[in-house]
Amino acid sequence: MKPLYCAALACLWLLQPGLVLADDKPVQPEAFFTLCMRDGKNYSEADEKKILEGLKLGYSVNSQAGQRTLFMQLVHRASTPTLIQEALKGKPDLNARDYNGRTPFMIALAEKPLEIVELLWPAPFHAEARDAGGTPLTLLALSNPDQRVLPRLLREKVSAAAKGKDGYSALMRIARREAKVEPEVLMLLKERGADFNETDPKTGLTTLQTIFIKDKGLRFGNDEKKQMLLFLALGASPNTRNSRGDTAFHAMLHQRDGSLGEPARFLLAAKPDLELKDSSGATMLHALAGTQRDGGTRAALCWEMLAAGAKIDEPDGEGRTPLMAAAESASNDVAYVLAQAGADATKISKEGLNALFYGIAGHMSPGTFRDCLVKRGADVDLQHKPTGMTPLIAGLLDGSTPDYAWYLLEGGADVNLADNEGRTPLMAAALRQDNERLFNKMLDAGADKTAKDKAGKTAFDCLLENPRLSDPKNKELLEKLRAKLDPAAPAAEK
Numbered sequence: 001m002k003p004l005y006c007a008a009l010a011c012l013w014l015l016q017p018g019l020v021l022a023d024d025k026p027v028q029p030e031a032f033f034t035l036c037m038r039d040g041k042n043y044s045e046a047d048e049k050k051i052l053e054g055l056k057l058g059y060s061v062n063s064q065a066g067q068r069t070l071f072m073q074l075v076h077r078a079s080t081p082t083l084i085q086e087a088l089k090g091k092p093d094l095n096a097r098d099y100n101g102r103t104p105f106m107i108a109l110a111e112k113p114l115e116i117v118e119l120l121w122p123a124p125f126h127a128e129a130r131d132a133g134g135t136p137l138t139l140l141a142l143s144n145p146d147q148r149v150l151p152r153l154l155r156e157k158v159s160a161a162a163k164g165k166d167g168y169s170a171l172m173r174i175a176r177r178e179a180k181v182e183p184e185v186l187m188l189l190k191e192r193g194a195d196f197n198e199t200d201p202k203t204g205l206t207t208l209q210t211i212f213i214k215d216k217g218l219r220f221g222n223d224e225k226k227q228m229l230l231f232l233a234l235g236a237s238p239n240t241r242n243s244r245g246d247t248a249f250h251a252m253l254h255q256r257d258g259s260l261g262e263p264a265r266f267l268l269a270a271k272p273d274l275e276l277k278d279s280s281g282a283t284m285l286h287a288l289a290g291t292q293r294d295g296g297t298r299a300a301l302c303w304e305m306l307a308a309g310a311k312i313d314e315p316d317g318e319g320r321t322p323l324m325a326a327a328e329s330a331s332n333d334v335a336y337v338l339a340q341a342g343a344d345a346t347k348i349s350k351e352g353l354n355a356l357f358y359g360i361a362g363h364m365s366p367g368t369f370r371d372c373l374v375k376r377g378a379d380v381d382l383q384h385k386p387t388g389m390t391p392l393i394a395g396l397l398d399g400s401t402p403d404y405a406w407y408l409l410e411g412g413a414d415v416n417l418a419d420n421e422g423r424t425p426l427m428a429a430a431l432r433q434d435n436e437r438l439f440n441k442m443l444d445a446g447a448d449k450t451a452k453d454k455a456g457k458t459a460f461d462c463l464l465e466n467p468r469l470s471d472p473k474n475k476e477l478l479e480k481l482r483a484k485l486d487p488a489a490p491a492a493e494k
Contacts (some may be wrong), residue, residue: 018025027054033063036070042079055086062092067099074102081115086212094122101132102140114148127158134161138170151185159193167201169194175210175231176200177223186230196236197373200275204243208236209251213249219260225266238272245279246287247272253287261297263303274310281317282325285310288334289326295333302337312343319350320358323372327359332368345376354378356391356408366403370411380413388420396425397434399468406438415445422453430485432467439484460485 017027022241032054033306035047043051051074055061055448059070065227068076071092078084094104102110105120111442130136141150149370150170154160165170171194173179174186190196205213211227212220228472232238238248246254250265274284285305288298313321319330323343325337339345348354356378359369374380383390395404405425409415418424426447429439442448449459463485465471469478483489 020242021342026057027051029054029059029432032059033065033070036073036077037065038077041077043077043083045079048079048083052083052086055083055090058090061087061090069093069096069098072096072098072104072107075107075116075120076111078116081113081119082117084119088119094120094278097132099132106137106140109137109149109153110143112144113146114152117146117149117152125156127156128162132138132167138162138165139164139168139173142170142173142181147181147185150181151188154185154188154192157387158192160189160194169198171196172198172200172207172210175207175227183230186234186453190234196231196234197240199243203258205246205251206240206242207231207235208238208240208248209242209246212263213251213255216255218252218255218260218263220233220263220266222260224263228266232270238267238270239276241276241278247276247278247284249274249284250276250278250282250287253284254290256291256293259297260294261301264297264301268301268304268308271308274305274308275314280408281315283310283314283316283322285312285314285322286316286320286325289322289338290329291328292331295331298331299333299337302334303341306337306341312338312341312349315347315349319348321347321349321355323347324353324355324358325350325365327355327360327364327369327373330359330362330364332365335372337363339372339376343376345373345378348382352385354382354391356380356382357384357394360391360394360398360404363398363400366401366407369404370407374407374411380408380411381417383417383419386420388418390414390417390425392417392425393419393423393428396428397432402433402435402438405429405433405442409441409445415442415447416451418451418453421455422451423461424448424451424453426451426459426485427453427457427462430459431466432468434466434474436480437479439481443484449485449489457483458487462485 028051032051035051038047061069061074063070065073069092071087074087088287092104098107105122108117108120127137137153137159141153144150171189174181196207200210203210208228208231211231212218212224219307242251249267252267264313277283285302288302288305315321321343323338323345324334326338337366345355355373359373380391390413392405392408395408398404407428415425424447426442426449430443452458460482463478463481468474469481
């Protein structure tokens with residue numbers, strides 16, 4: 001049984017794909033066709049030897065094999081130029097197209113080494129040719145693993161601005177890091193009309209922004225630095241806006257993830273126009289002040305931007321200054337820099353609010369609120385015209401801390417200035433605060449506990465609507481405050 005077993009194994013081995021019998025018999029037409037159409041990426045050395053033998057015997061390469069000619073299959077699978085050189089003697093149809101709408105040249109352009117591509121270079125050369133999917137020659141060459149192919153193509157009169165049906169050009173694919181190329185290729189793309197300021201059809205980012213923004217965060221390693229330097233040198237502008245109206249610096253400052261310092265300074269060195277505004281009218285200082293993240297880094301950048309000429313009080317589309325933006329986002333470090341650099345805290349937005357209102361709404365640090373806004377001259381009695389609300393009433397109703405009201409009172413806020421509903425600061429405190437010292441301070445400052453709003457309520461009545469004082473644990477405090485705010489109680493009682 002053993003000899004029979006060995007013979008069976010030998011037969012199985014001989015029948016494996018890619019193997020041919022080592023005999024001296026010439027390859028037959030049927031075997032030639034089968035070899036050419038065998039599945040796989042590249043022909044084996046033995047297969048190529050047999051196919052070459054068939055080509056020398058004059059077997060046709062124009063036979064149709066599905067939606068490809070036999071020659072197209074040879075181009076797709078050939079490992080060496082020798083096979084293509086021999087096949088070309090059979091005068092194949094070089095204009096035939098496969099199921100992807102690709103000619104033999106296009107197949108080679110996308111897949112094969114430069115030596116094979118050169119053998120199939122068409123004459124005349126059609127620079128605007130595309131496959132059935134609308135893919136231009138530049139994108140086919142960009143997908144080729146042989147990095148010599150794309151620069152060879154770009155030396156012809158091809159348009160580097162050509163885009164596929166998805167709207168992507170070769171340059172944008174490079175900016176997206178979908179292909180890595182040498183600087184020479186970028187220079188050739190520039191010569192052939194590539195737009196270094198185009199926008200990504202999906203994300204809306206410019207080429208420059210695409211380099212350093214990845215997955216809604218910043219990425220800035222050595223590769224990104226080199227790529228940005230090249231793109232800037234070849235015409236990419238830091239002032240080009242993306243689909244949202246953001247310049248490169250705006251877009252960088254808006255990112256929530258990734259370290260900001262190094263890429264921002266790198267971009268500052270490119271001398272962007274710091275007064276350009278985004279679609280909302282915000283300057284780059286507004287964008288810088290618009291988040292708490294990287295507070296120390298943003299503060300340092302703020303100094304650098306101001307030194308480079310950024311206008312400290314330039315308003316956005318809503319009339320808000322960078323100081324208001326810092327207050328609203330609780331960007332405390334940036335607020336200190338702006339205040340120290342002379343930002344005008346008295347400015348009022350189109351909505352009729354000053355930085356005090358924005359600081360309260362954004363839960364700015366109370367210390368920063370005091371130092372950068374109250375002590376810098378912000379109007380503590382400014383009334384919001386539609387509501388009549390003052391910063392003091394806003395701070396009391398916020399309820400997050402008694403400190404805003406405390407510092408406003410120390411800054412001279414009118415303790416009896418009511419809003420359009422007749423609600424006084426004492427009523428606002430009764431509705432949301434539970435700090436006995438604050439009530440004492442307001443009463444000491446002359447708060448009128450007998451005043452009534454338009455509904456006829458006093459501060460005493462408002463105490464019963466305070467959710468904090470409804471907690472049984474605060475029963476004793478509630479009784480104390482009711483005694484203090486009772487309009488019928490003697491004026492001396494506090």
